[in-house]
Amino acid sequence: MTLKPCPVVKEIRETPEAIVVVLTGEIDLHQSPGLHAALVDVAARRPRRLVLNMTEVGYMDSSGVGTLVELLRRVNSYKGKLALVNLSQRVRGVFEITKLDKFFQIHASEEQAVQA
Amino acid sequence: MSQDGAKVRQMMNPARRVELTITSDASSLQVVRAALKRTAELQGFSPDEAHDVALALDEALANVIKHGYGGPCNMPIHITFEGVDHDDGRPGLRLTVRDHGRQVDPCTIRGRNLDDVRPGGLGVHIMRTVMDEIEWSCPTDGGMLLRMEKYRKAPQPHAAAPPGGGRNS
DSSP: OOOOTTTTTEEEOOOOOOOEEEEEEEEEEHHHHHHHHHHHHHHTTOEEEEEEEEEEEEEEEEEHHHHHHHHHHHHTTOOOOOEOOOOOHHHHHHHHHTTTTSEEEESSEEEEEHHH | OTTTTOOOOOBOOGGGGGEEEEEEOOOGHHHHHHHHHHHHHHTTTHHHHHHHHHHHHHHHHHHHIIIISSSOOOOEEEEEEEEEEOOTSSSEEEEEEEEEEEEOGGGGGOOOOOTTTTTSHHHHHHHHOOOOOEEEEOOOTTSOOEEEEOOOOOOOOSSOOOOGGOOOO
């Protein structure tokens, strides 16, 4: 897979059950456009499950949340599943403030996300 | 300063006034967040509170970059943060963001309906949620001025000293 360079995308793994994207760092207005482009590329492969491992994401603002909302729309449009894994309390707090936590599947581990 | 005049505040320590000027380039955001987090922690905010304050400023700056200037990344944004006291004695931080971009009526700046699940329009809602006070104004020489304030939480009841210092004298 050819991906545009994106500092907050650490790794992309493909398993029989899902594509797992490991994110890292701080996701703000500076990083969100690159992340959006990278995730659009992944979603274009229409994985049945797309898992974002956010263990190493220390910060996310509304531009990052908006990027994931856009991704959720894309994945829903082909009836795939999008799951977020291991959000820190601060990142989860941004989802809660914006009341978007109820629209995402949020899991404690990749294993749970893949099996859900 | 608050327009209602109900609260009288003063700088706790003039040395803790920080002034930054950045350009409207999103690559500066991480540096500003780091500076503000450290300032907030020096002011006695918890790491979680410092994160919230930095998040609010980040959203404010993102709005200036996206909507105030709308594209150019070489336009100035002036930022200050300084220690203030609430009238109930709690210390806090006052943040200001001054730009020279497009003016909008402050009355029209509000968060959108969160039942509508779509990207964008979330920043103002976040700012209003995590800060104690927030106010936009339109300076006569153009651009926008944003003032936000956040105060430390009051001490928990169990931490308060008992009447008479707890001594049976």
